[in-house]
Amino acid sequence: MKKQYMSYQESLDFLYTMEKTYPDLIDIIKIGTTYEGRDIVLAKISKNVETADEKPAMLYTGSVHAREWIGHELALKFIEYVAENQDVDPELEKSLGESTIYMVPCLNPDGYEYSRKHFSFWRKNRRVNHDGTIGVDLNRNFSIGFVKQKDTSSNVYGGEEPFSEAETRAIKEFVDAHENITIAFDYHSQGNVFFPAHKFMHEAELDGTDMNVLCANMNYEFAKVTGRKYGIHRGKPPAHLISGSGREYYYSKGIIAVVVEVGTKNIPDYMKSMSGSINENIPALKKAFGEVINYSAAAPVRVEEFTIDARDANSVTLVWKYEARDDIFFEIYRSSKDKDACNESTKVGVVGENTFRDTDLNSSTNYHYTIRAVNKNSGYKSPFAPIVKVRTALEDSEFFKLVFASKRGTGYVGQYTQEQNRAHFGLNSLFVGINKSRGICDAVVSFELDSLPENAIIKSARFYIYPMNRVAAKIEKFGEWNLSLLKEGSFTEVTDFEQIDNAEAKGVMGRAIQSSNLTQGIWNHWSFSKHECRLLQESLENGRATFRLDGPKTLPHGEDSQMMQFDIGYGQFGGGIHYRPILDIKYTLKNEKIKLKASTKSAIYADKKEDLLKSGFDASGNKVYSYLDFDLSQLPAADNTMITECALRISAKNTFKKRSDIRYYVELVDVDEVGSYEDIKNRDKIEYIGYEVAESDLVKNECQYFNFDTFSKSILDQLHQEGKTLKLVIKPTSALGAKNRILEWNSNVELVVNYIPKRRTALPPVDNLTIKKENKMIKLSWDGIDDDALNGYYVVRNTFHTPKHFMDGVKIYGGKDTWTYDNFASFDKEKHYAVFTYDDVPNFSEPATIKYNPLEKY
Numbered sequence: 001m002k003k004q005y006m007s008y009q010e011s012l013d014f015l016y017t018m019e020k021t022y023p024d025l026i027d028i029i030k031i032g033t034t035y036e037g038r039d040i041v042l043a044k045i046s047k048n049v050e051t052a053d054e055k056p057a058m059l060y061t062g063s064v065h066a067r068e069w070i071g072h073e074l075a076l077k078f079i080e081y082v083a084e085n086q087d088v089d090p091e092l093e094k095s096l097g098e099s100t101i102y103m104v105p106c107l108n109p110d111g112y113e114y115s116r117k118h119f120s121f122w123r124k125n126r127r128v129n130h131d132g133t134i135g136v137d138l139n140r141n142f143s144i145g146f147v148k149q150k151d152t153s154s155n156v157y158g159g160e161e162p163f164s165e166a167e168t169r170a171i172k173e174f175v176d177a178h179e180n181i182t183i184a185f186d187y188h189s190q191g192n193v194f195f196p197a198h199k200f201m202h203e204a205e206l207d208g209t210d211m212n213v214l215c216a217n218m219n220y221e222f223a224k225v226t227g228r229k230y231g232i233h234r235g236k237p238p239a240h241l242i243s244g245s246g247r248e249y250y251y252s253k254g255i256i257a258v259v260v261e262v263g264t265k266n267i268p269d270y271m272k273s274m275s276g277s278i279n280e281n282i283p284a285l286k287k288a289f290g291e292v293i294n295y296s297a298a299a300p301v302r303v304e305e306f307t308i309d310a311r312d313a314n315s316v317t318l319v320w321k322y323e324a325r326d327d328i329f330f331e332i333y334r335s336s337k338d339k340d341a342c343n344e345s346t347k348v349g350v351v352g353e354n355t356f357r358d359t360d361l362n363s364s365t366n367y368h369y370t371i372r373a374v375n376k377n378s379g380y381k382s383p384f385a386p387i388v389k390v391r392t393a394l395e396d397s398e399f400f401k402l403v404f405a406s407k408r409g410t411g412y413v414g415q416y417t418q419e420q421n422r423a424h425f426g427l428n429s430l431f432v433g434i435n436k437s438r439g440i441c442d443a444v445v446s447f448e449l450d451s452l453p454e455n456a457i458i459k460s461a462r463f464y465i466y467p468m469n470r471v472a473a474k475i476e477k478f479g480e481w482n483l484s485l486l487k488e489g490s491f492t493e494v495t496d497f498e499q500i501d502n503a504e505a506k507g508v509m510g511r512a513i514q515s516s517n518l519t520q521g522i523w524n525h526w527s528f529s530k531h532e533c534r535l536l537q538e539s540l541e542n543g544r545a546t547f548r549l550d551g552p553k554t555l556p557h558g559e560d561s562q563m564m565q566f567d568i569g570y571g572q573f574g575g576g577i578h579y580r581p582i583l584d585i586k587y588t589l590k591n592e593k594i595k596l597k598a599s600t601k602s603a604i605y606a607d608k609k610e611d612l613l614k615s616g617f618d619a620s621g622n623k624v625y626s627y628l629d630f631d632l633s634q635l636p637a638a639d640n641t642m643i644t645e646c647a648l649r650i651s652a653k654n655t656f657k658k659r660s661d662i663r664y665y666v667e668l669v670d671v672d673e674v675g676s677y678e679d680i681k682n683r684d685k686i687e688y689i690g691y692e693v694a695e696s697d698l699v700k701n702e703c704q705y706f707n708f709d710t711f712s713k714s715i716l717d718q719l720h721q722e723g724k725t726l727k728l729v730i731k732p733t734s735a736l737g738a739k740n741r742i743l744e745w746n747s748n749v750e751l752v753v754n755y756i757p758k759r760r761t762a763l764p765p766v767d768n769l770t771i772k773k774e775n776k777m778i779k780l781s782w783d784g785i786d787d788d789a790l791n792g793y794y795v796v797r798n799t800f801h802t803p804k805h806f807m808d809g810v811k812i813y814g815g816k817d818t819w820t821y822d823n824f825a826s827f828d829k830e831k832h833y834a835v836f837t838y839d840d841v842p843n844f845s846e847p848a849t850i851k852y853n854p855l856e857k858y
């Protein structure tokens, strides 16, 4: 397979030939000379290439690690693609007109040639160290966080001092001299994952959304070609600074910098795997190239203070700040997936105002929003405002529970590790799949469900899990990962491999994840179908649900590992509660029913009133109205009751032999007094209840149901809360006119109300929220709430604005304590905290908020 990759000399020959063939587009320059005397070259690519340095640019570096051949190979193929399509593809043509590509196909030519000719898995360059060992890891030889190591023979030995190597010096000098670079990619292998730069502070950064979106939009292009998505991994603790890497150096210069780890092997089968990697990366790089201008000085500035103004069960209103300008509009993107693309596929709004209302959403669902400003004239777009996360409110009849995986019942069992399996529980991470040393490994994830009422009716459920590393899943497109709900009683010991692997499943939940979509660093979730919700519902009786996550159970010949690692948020190396598997359950309760008798029943004629219900036309053709009202105080207290459905049930007492065209309407009305005919004629009509009925309907059906629609129900709900009376009028209509035709209604008329017991309002927020520094961490404390309805406190951190609701930031704590540490917070960065109280619905209180100021003493 090695023969199919280009040698370094062939690469140089190719580049100079391209330069000669496309002199206006490509300029090959030498930026340095390696230890062994090879030229390090860079291709400048732009329309009218002599002006390349005047335009914003994308930097590409490949094969800084000798054995990671994809970077080199992809660069050459990309250059060829750009040259051949420069006048064909209008998107590419536009990008080449306004921006530049700087491409170093191979930043480590000595190492690359050594890897090609002698030792495939060589990583460093080929310099002779002072003690006679060979090679410096160039990606540890940049200055940011440089560490001088003793062991010169180490694969990650970073050299005597920063930029001691000709290769890193060459790229440093070029980057320092080219402030027009706005985006940088450093191509490596392997893992099918993006590693955007970050400041290793475990906190959101202003340009964090930009980098995630840049990668997510490239993922969108990959998926079109190969169905594959890469992971997008940044900011997950415990992250350590990679000492002296190129990415960190570029990022320190204000460049959006991303490492791309391509493929599942350093040197993959060219025709089977490498070609796919190249084919998917060419359109993705083209898209990324189109973004270069948007991070330059020519682009509009970023939107500020992008946040949630309001939300209900089906809509979210967003607001932001921006200087009022006629030439600017805003694009808003929404997704319910983590780290999703922000392009045409997710764009939900284009507005000129500084507000947007997103409608027709599902209740109790997590949505992510991003926004950018766009210049109408140039088409240039701003960087993204930091992502906003929001969960829509519950419908009146709904409740939800976020159940976190239990420590005792969550771990993995390995075929060859039976002795240690017990120790795998509640610790570190889940290994799922197969490798040579552990054999088959299955994960077990258990949830205690006793916090849900036994009569809960599950409406929807999602299982969330965080894939943290896929480096050991080494085979492209091999195997799938499945989630099953296990049958209670089909196993007795969750730590026993044989029992778990053979346990009977009640069902496989959702769709399998194919290996091509095992994306580390992006939350994965399974949405349960109605049938799967019913299976989960059965588990409520046992008070727990046990899931098995399993992967491939065989390895192809010659392969040693196809193993995926998921975080469980427990143990020293787990990411904490923020990374724990979650079961997100939306449920309702069985309706209770109450039938109210009318308190007032009158028939109102032009000239008289009767204590009966009658509707129709009198001898003079005047309308006769029925008036009836219901005392809503007969319903259970509004504080703990939600009306879910309501209907007026009524039947006719008499019928007529001869047909007429009279129809009867039920109106929800507001009248102060029903004394005179005038009072009723001047009634304030609020809404019709249900549909009108014809006389023929009265004959056919024994009784009529007039159903309240959503609006009428909301009025009813309001009247209930205010302790008022529901007032209805039954009105006759006739297009032909009628006389002497009066219908009497039976007196057993009733208002049929369905309701569920549910707390309506949130508890008050906590008092005296304070910050202290303790044990080298930020500690938050507050006064507890003394109320039986209290279920707990929920603490959220947001780096950019005061959290508006409980999903608006990173979860720090959920539980009944009146204090928490923020284990991963930096002392040096300003941030906002909010504490919410919640009950068992849960209704979340208004936030109690506090700002952490790095300059203040705590």
Ligand SMILES: [Zn+2]
Binding pocket: 065, 068, 188, 189
């Ligand atoms: Zn590498």
